[in-house]
Amino acid sequence: MKRWSRLLVFAVSTLLLVSFVTEEASAARRRGRRPNPAAVKEREERAREDRERRAREQRYETTSSSSNGGNVEYTSMHNMAGCGLGALAFKSEDKWSQVGASLLNMTGLQSIWIAFGTSNCTYDGIVDARREREAFIEANYADLSRDIALGEGEHIAALATLYGCGTESKAAFTEALRANSTAILRDGTDPAKLKAVADATVESDMRLKQGCTSS
Amino acid sequence: MGKVLAFLFLTSVALSAFVARAVADADKTAEIARHRTWLALHYYSELDGGRWESEIRDDEKAKNFFLSRAGREAPEAELAAFLAALREPAPEDAEADVRCRFPARFAFVAGEFPGAVPRAARVCPRFEKWRAQIDADSAQLLFAAAFFNSPASMYGHTLLQLGRKGMTKGEALLDYVVAFGAESGDASGVTYLFHGLTGGFPGFFSTVPFYLKIREYNDAESRDIWAYKLRLAPEQLDFLVRHLWEVRNANFPYYFLGKNCSYFLLRFLEVVNSGPPLLGDLPGWTIPVDTIRMLARRGWIAETAHRPSRSARMLARRARLDGAERDMATSLARGDDPSAREKVKALAVGNAARVLDAAYEYTRFLQGGRPPTPEEFARERWLLAERAANPVPPEPLTFAREAPEDSHLSNRIGLAAGVSDMGGDGRDRGGFELLEWRPALHDLLDNPHGLDHYGEQEILNSKLRIDNRRSEILLESVDLVRIRALHPLDPWFLRPSWRFRLGAARALDVNCAGWRCTFARLEIGAGASKALRHGTENFAFGIVGVDIHAGAPFAPDYRIGVGPELGLKLHPWGPWRILAEASWKRYFLGDDGWIESFALGQSFALGRRWELRLTGGMYEKNREATAGVYHFY
Numbered sequence: 152m153k154r155w156s157r158l159l160v161f162a163v164s165t166l167l168l169v170s171f172v173t174e175e176a177s178a179a180r181r182r183g184r185r186p187n188p189a190a191v192k193e194r195e196e197r198a199r200e201d202r203e204r205r206a207r208e209q210r211y212e213t214t215s216s217s218s219n220g221g222n223v224e225y226t227s228m229h230n231m232a233g234c235g236l237g238a239l240a241f242k243s244e245d246k247w248s249q250v251g252a253s254l255l256n257m258t259g260l261q262s263i264w265i266a267f268g269t270s271n272c273t274y275d276g277i278v279d280a281r282r283e284r285e286a287f288i289e290a291n292y293a294d295l296s297r298d299i300a301l302g303e304g305e306h307i308a309a310l311a312t313l314y315g316c317g318t319e320s321k322a323a324f325t326e327a328l329r330a331n332s333t334a335i336l337r338d339g340t341d342p343a344k345l346k347a348v349a350d351a352t353v354e355s356d357m358r359l360k361q362g363c364t365s366s
Numbered sequence: 367m368g369k370v371l372a373f374l375f376l377t378s379v380a381l382s383a384f385v386a387r388a389v390a391d392a393d394k395t396a397e398i399a400r401h402r403t404w405l406a407l408h409y410y411s412e413l414d415g416g417r418w419e420s421e422i423r424d425d426e427k428a429k430n431f432f433l434s435r436a437g438r439e440a441p442e443a444e445l446a447a448f449l450a451a452l453r454e455p456a457p458e459d460a461e462a463d464v465r466c467r468f469p470a471r472f473a474f475v476a477g478e479f480p481g482a483v484p485r486a487a488r489v490c491p492r493f494e495k496w497r498a499q500i501d502a503d504s505a506q507l508l509f510a511a512a513f514f515n516s517p518a519s520m521y522g523h524t525l526l527q528l529g530r531k532g533m534t535k536g537e538a539l540l541d542y543v544v545a546f547g548a549e550s551g552d553a554s555g556v557t558y559l560f561h562g563l564t565g566g567f568p569g570f571f572s573t574v575p576f577y578l579k580i581r582e583y584n585d586a587e588s589r590d591i592w593a594y595k596l597r598l599a600p601e602q603l604d605f606l607v608r609h610l611w612e613v614r615n616a617n618f619p620y621y622f623l624g625k626n627c628s629y630f631l632l633r634f635l636e637v638v639n640s641g642p643p644l645l646g647d648l649p650g651w652t653i654p655v656d657t658i659r660m661l662a663r664r665g666w667i668a669e670t671a672h673r674p675s676r677s678a679r680m681l682a683r684r685a686r687l688d689g690a691e692r693d694m695a696t697s698l699a700r701g702d703d704p705s706a707r708e709k710v711k712a713l714a715v716g717n718a719a720r721v722l723d724a725a726y727e728y729t730r731f732l733q734g735g736r737p738p739t740p741e742e743f744a745r746e747r748w749l750l751a752e753r754a755a756n757p758v759p760p761e762p763l764t765f766a767r768e769a770p771e772d773s774h775l776s777n778r779i780g781l782a783a784g785v786s787d788m789g790g791d792g793r794d795r796g797g798f799e800l801l802e803w804r805p806a807l808h809d810l811l812d813n814p815h816g817l818d819h820y821g822e823q824e825i826l827n828s829k830l831r832i833d834n835r836r837s838e839i840l841l842e843s844v845d846l847v848r849i850r851a852l853h854p855l856d857p858w859f860l861r862p863s864w865r866f867r868l869g870a871a872r873a874l875d876v877n878c879a880g881w882r883c884t885f886a887r888l889e890i891g892a893g894a895s896k897a898l899r900h901g902t903e904n905f906a907f908g909i910v911g912v913d914i915h916a917g918a919p920f921a922p923d924y925r926i927g928v929g930p931e932l933g934l935k936l937h938p939w940g941p942w943r944i945l946a947e948a949s950w951k952r953y954f955l956g957d958d959g960w961i962e963s964f965a966l967g968q969s970f971a972l973g974r975r976w977e978l979r980l981t982g983g984m985y986e987k988n989r990e991a992t993a994g995v996y997h998f999y
Binding site (some may be wrong): 157236237249263264265267268273276277278280283286287290291293296297299300301303305306308309312313315329332333335336 | 481490496499500533534537539540542547549570573574575577578579581614726730738746747750751752753754759760997
């Protein structure tokens with residue numbers, strides 16, 4: 152009985168030790184050396200360039216397969232790179248970081264603050280008014296898809312507001328996008344495409360063209 | 367002679383007027399520098415001896431916040447430097463002008479000291495553009511409620527939401543939110559935790575759009591969000607926004623217990639406070655929900671709104687489904703049964719809508735805070751496409767609202783009288799009293815209204831025992847931290863239960879006397895909990911725990927054991943709650959042995975401030991029973 156119990160304790164403590172060591176090892180890999188502000192900035196720069204490159208690639212795919220009017224293709228080809236808010240992860244996988252994050256009121260490694268701060272659609276802690284639609288669509292793509300499918304919801308109402316739609320036009324905006332929902336939902340996650348469809352919808356629908364602003 | 371006298375007289379009059387005015391100016395400067403608003407704008411705290419020191423961290427960024435080298439420790443020096451800067455020729459670049467760098471300070475000084483301000487306000491393009499985008503016309507204090515079971519959401523958080531006016535009025539998603547937190551840079555792992563607790567990371571104010579915070583709290587962390595509208599006049603709100611522009615580049619110390627997000631949010635609001643100081647009522651530590659209660663008492667709060675978490679919405683939608691529909695929703699979200707899609711299409715249109723809505727919420731819940739995998743995204747798209755083809759609108763949901771500020775108060779003191787029978791044979795019987803003090807927060811027998819119903823979280827729970835028979839005062843136990851997260855297993859919410867305890871206690875089963883019986887303990891464990899009836903407080907739990915005890919009572923100074931703990935929590939009626947626990951531990955290393963213990967506790971909650979409690983327990987052969995009273999304050 153005694154040997155049994157000793158083995159059990161040994162197993163439990165080894166397990167704890169192994170999990171602790173692997174957490175620390177992966178954390179150490181992520182850390183490299185002590186936090187260095189210059190290194191953090193460089194990392195953010197590289198991350199931003201990656202995002203821009205990916206966004207450009209996505210846009211190229213979109214415009215080559217999009218069947219929207221030529222105007223839309225032209226505009227989106229010449230848009231600046233996306234806002235980099237599309238693929239935010241809101242929780243670190245590392246359990247220690249999660250506990251730490253809850254204590255510090257930040258979200259750990261992939262903090263929203265860094266992503267938001269280094270996005271080229273934001274400055275001084277706010278979203279550039281000219282890029283608000285893009286930023287909102289990127290950050291809320293999943294919820295927007297849901298609201299469009301259902302024809303109602305807080306997110307689509309907010310998007311309608313960003314398009315300058317008055318109270319009467321908001322319902323029309325939502326309905327017009329819902330009519331287009333098959334096209335929107337068919338392809339992969341593409342905030343740029345959703346924006347293009349929304350732009351085109353406002354442009355082409357007479358009621359919306361008066362009640363909202365397409366640019 | 368007369369002319370000389372007259373000349374001297376006039377000169378001395380002019381001179382004394384000049385001197386008097388200079389003296390008055392100096393007095394006025396000192397008075398302004400001591401004005402509560404000037405002090406609040408710079409986060410000065412009064413130290414012993416009448417000195418003042420700003421809480422702003424003394425680092426690189428402080429050089430941008432303070433104009434004077436001595437500014438961090440001398441409000442007058444800072445004011446003098448500010449006034450001097452105002453008298454200098456205005457720099458070409460508006461962003462270098464102190465009127466644009468510090469619009470709140472300028473507004474305050476111009477109001478209090480109009481003579482000293484040589485020229486009017488300046489147009490500050492960058493600040494104005496920023497202010498126009500924030501466009502605040504209301505402020506709400508947000509409280510993200512704690513969800514004990516997940517380490518990321520164990521503590522409540524407070525933030526400030528600035529409601530936008532104009533076109534976007536009423537679209538809360540587009541509001542900006544002011545949050546105070548610390549940034550950890552590249553750190554992670556245990557060092558992250560360590561630095562976070564010991565002030566190693568600087569805290570600062572930042573703004574993000576509310577829609578990002580919702581995704582963080584509601585989606586990734588299963589927290590409900592409560593919004594408390596603040597009664598602020600337009601000038602106060604404008605002043606807060608000006609101050610936000612000034613302060614967003616400054617760093618503050620961050621200590622989880624004392625100087626946390628709630629503490630600094632109150633200091634932020636202090637700049638527009640005309641009543642008693644907001645921090646005056648608080649003890650040395652700051653518990654977020656207490657700050658809400660305090661603001662409510664002071665009349666700062668107008669209305670309350672509730673935004674349930676995704677998990678709450680998901681469970682509410684699932685509650686409308688019957689068994690077969692529930693299985694369909696589960697399969698649609700997890701993708702483990704291909705026939706579920708056909709089954710849903712065969713349902714009546716209203717039922718199908720409900721199943722699809724529940725399945726969709728579950729899908730998003732499973733993703734938590736991360737972007738979906740391709741398979742998850744494919745399932746999500748199928749659900750949305752099906753839903754788009756279904757004309758029935760989603761059912762409105764209702765939630766039982768247990769407002770966090772209605773929970774019992776955070777501090778607790780207790781007095782109990784008891785009888786004990788050490789050894790169980792009647793030879794060592796006696797009476798005792800227990801004095802208890804617990805600054806935070808909640809245990810399983812306290813009334814959980816407004817709190818997590820399946821957990822307990824205690825900090826610095828201290829118990830002192832007065833042993834009548836031996837006429838001595840003993841330390842019964844001190845728990846630095848004690849957490850038990852016992853959220854019941856649910857097919858959609860497979861969270862294991864866990865516990866953690868770090869503290870000191872008195873050994874009962876060892877031959878020792880008095881304070882030499884004290885030992886340190888670290889106890890951890892994991893297990894599962896099962897609800898006895900859904901939606902009630904009744905549940906049973908089982909945990910396998912590892913105990914590590916160290917101290918003088920043991921030979922050789924420590925013991926390590928493992929074993930199961932079982933518990934049953936019942937809420938038969940109203941204020942009456944019962945908790946029964948049993949534990950068996952086999953200690954192998956160090957002072958080995960086998961210990962079993964049982965405990966039964968009953969509590970009767972009397973409002974938010976009082977509770978009666980009866981306990982009885984058996985620890986090995988030692989038995990004792992107590993009856994006591996707790997007061998929450």
